[in-house]
Amino acid sequence: ETGVTQSPTHLIKTRGQQVTLRCSSQSGHNTVSWYQQALGQGPQFIFQYYREEENGRGNFPPRFSGLQFPNYSSELNVNALELDDSALYLCASTLAGTGTKEYGYTFGSGTRLTVV
């Protein structure tokens, strides 16, 4: 059973640029969530995808967008990068429904994004 893998592990971008982060969910998981973790803080929920549709969103602007693909891999896209977007971005997957509350989410190791 594979875990959740994210790429790249580190990334440096310039303010105003666009970035795409990638995630491969754990085998059998049909739901993926993305979190932003600023330095010294807890993870903040960005959005969640189930069966390729967004089904929940946190307090993040529309320049944060995502995609989920039929093979359950997913992307997080951020446009017009700002300095405050510098953070660890975490992808997490789960099996929707009662499986979520029973087993929780499995997290990847994250992508460290630095905006300069």
Place this chain on the structure above:
Amino acid sequence: GDSVTQMEGPVTLSEEAFLTINCTYTATGYPSLFWYVQYPGEGLQLLLKATKADDKGSNKGFEATYRKETTSFHLEKGSVQVSDSAVYFCALIANDYKLSFGAGTTVTVRA
């Protein structure tokens, strides 16, 4: 809305000391409760969980009991090691099936 409050750190202990990290929650319905651990430079790992009242989650010497009457899920370990140095997050999943995290508690264990 759903929320988790955990004791602020940082917490610094000597090896073999007793560790407690307090966690309380507010949620609609019947949430599942989790403790995640984050080692330096890494992502989050599930440490333990409990899905109903009076359940005790345990792993690697850590324990936490789901107390519905006090809406708490305190994490304990009887004898910590240097390798337990990490950030610990209390979290819940309620009826919206989304994880809500506490702010995290940084634990440093000294040899």
